[in-house]
Amino acid sequence: MATPTAHIASTSTTTSALPSCTTAVPGQYGQVPVTACNSLYNAIPEFIPAVVVSALFGLLTLTHIIEAFVFKKGYAWVLIMAAAWETIAFIFHVLGAHDQQNVAYIIVWQVLFLLAPLWVNAFVYMTFARMVHFYVPDRKVAFVRASHVSKLFVWADIVSFLVQAAGGLMVTPSASAATQRLGMHIYEGGIGLQEVFILCFLGLMIAFHICLKGEGRAQGMLSEEDALNANVGEDRRGTDERKGALRLLYALYAVLAFITMRIIFRLVEFTGGNDPSKNPVPYHEYYFYALDAFPMLTALLILAVVHPGRFIRGPNSSLREATREEKKVKKAEKKALKEQKRVEGNALHNMESRSLMHTKIDKVLGMCAERRSNLTEAVCVRL
Template identity: 45%
Template sequence: MLFLTGTSAFAITTPPPTRTLIARQTTSASTAAAEFITTEYITLPGQTNAHVTIAPHTITIAVPTCIQTLTPDKNGYLPPGTCNALYDYYPSFAAAVVASVAFGVLTVAHITQAAVYKKKFCWVIIMGSLWEFASFTTRSLSTLHQQSVALLLVSQLFVLLAPLWINAFAYMLLARLINFYSPTRSILSIPTPILSVIFVSLDFISFVIQLVGGSWAGPTAPEADQLKGIHIYMGGIGLQQFFIFVFLGLAVKFQFEMKEVDRLGRGRGDQKWKGMLWTLYASFGFITIRIFFRLIEFSAGNTSSNPLPYHEGYFYALEAVPMVFAILCFNVMHPGKVLVGPESELPGVIAMLKPKRAGRKEAGKGYSSLEDGNEVLMKPTVYHLT
């Protein structure tokens, strides 16, 4: 503390205040919320020296304190708004089990299909389905132990982040479709390996942002931190949807280019790419439904005018069901049915940059580059070293 007298100045150093806490059993205006007022006394000691005398002073601060007065039921449930209530509704154990079984079946199906069709990159969608399964399995346990913050937080994080795996899989799939069917093996002059790396990297950025936001918005975090976490998560999920729109634009461009390639007779001669592309559109459509649900839920706030956080039916109808169909799309139309052969694998960025080895001759089906005027075309070839 600095004092000025005339032309001189002197400082008084005040020791740290001591605190005495006295809890009063006095309810606040909202008894249903089980909020009590704790009176906190902070004593500032006096100070005496040659220039000034300051008497001791006590500051009284009323601090709202949550004290549980209601007894939880056998599952740990407490009414919304009361102390230690983690859910805004009574969660259904049966619904959580049904959802976990559905995602478990999808996970097993994708593992089986990836093994049958020998598609290594399908581990990405397996992870997405597995995270959904983990989320709803944990949620099933949480409905029976509703006072467990850890179970609820783990369930929330898995369900918030799992769709990003499905996004990444769709990005990788389109890059492989372009590489397999397009004569130029590129879109907008971007080689397919680089295209895949770009969008998977953008998806990872969105993943990190949503992870930070979801972690901060934990059920027991202070209200200010929860609000900040929700804003961060909304920014990440909005970014995710923006990347989806950009990627869908590239998918539409690929679709028009393939129509022209097929019209000129320069394609592979099959139309399987159409079914795979429409499957990709459908999956992104279901993911978009889920994203808009989350954006509306969080942007409208946790008030009585916003029914989404207070009715579990919305969560299952607009979160769980769309993600079941988003994953199921790729079970019904699996990439392994379309991307067949060694050329269906996407080359790595480093391998793409290496110069081609000389001394090869044509011996069957595959791809080689030919010049036709100013346009680079592709025709089927396979190369063997001579």
């Protein structure tokens, strides 16, 4: 996702990322010029905007908690984590605005703001996998099973999470300028990797979209006689489900678009360098509010209005239960195969035992015949 806001601290409490700096005497709320050595922020944090945004994220967090219970979607905890992390991040930004020399506030704010959107990305992956499981008869898209879609891209999101976390933790105010630059490069690689995964995922979404459109055209091409004979209730239900699927799919497209907007913004911000005269983006809060906080607020709002629980419900709506059922079936199949092999092995063993027994009997009979023959010869000699 995106990185911390404007705090790829160009300055440090000890070493500045700028060519030169001086230590300033903190004023009200610990404020110092952003060019000072003891400045923790690239842009002076504003109190009121941070309060408003934290309240909005908090409201969305509460909304998603309620919807998770109403629609009985356990996996929505992932989305709740995203909203909660954003809320907590901006609460610490509020605190930091009135205590700008507190290193703990900026670190917590920076790390949570950096990583929270990855939860949204994971939720999109998980929701799409459930759409494939629910709407597609064979539960596959582009030859990939729904359960595999979820596992593959969630693990990809975790990899991106770890890379971005490593980079974000290096870009702390107490780090040296060299460490901060390295952290920025690692973070850039992490969000670039994330966008690659999104583009690959987009290919599966388009394949699913084409599948839905194809089903709609197929139903629209029914002859008049077929239409009269068709079950009107089922046809109408199928049409409503398809419309719901398309609506949810468009919502996921929009969320991914906002995530991509945020990634592009961060790439532009970081690749522009730390010189305010050449790259003003990190040194003005309105950039990250407009191109970072706003996209994630909108994404969370979209997922609140077009919640998956409104459309994916009823039989086959739980991917977890289906996955458990698949595991049970596979386990039963393995057990049956093992039992079959055991029975076949016992049968083969019995056959071998019978064969061995017949061989021994034949051998004993042969020995008896040989002894009988020898005895006959001895009697004849005596006579």
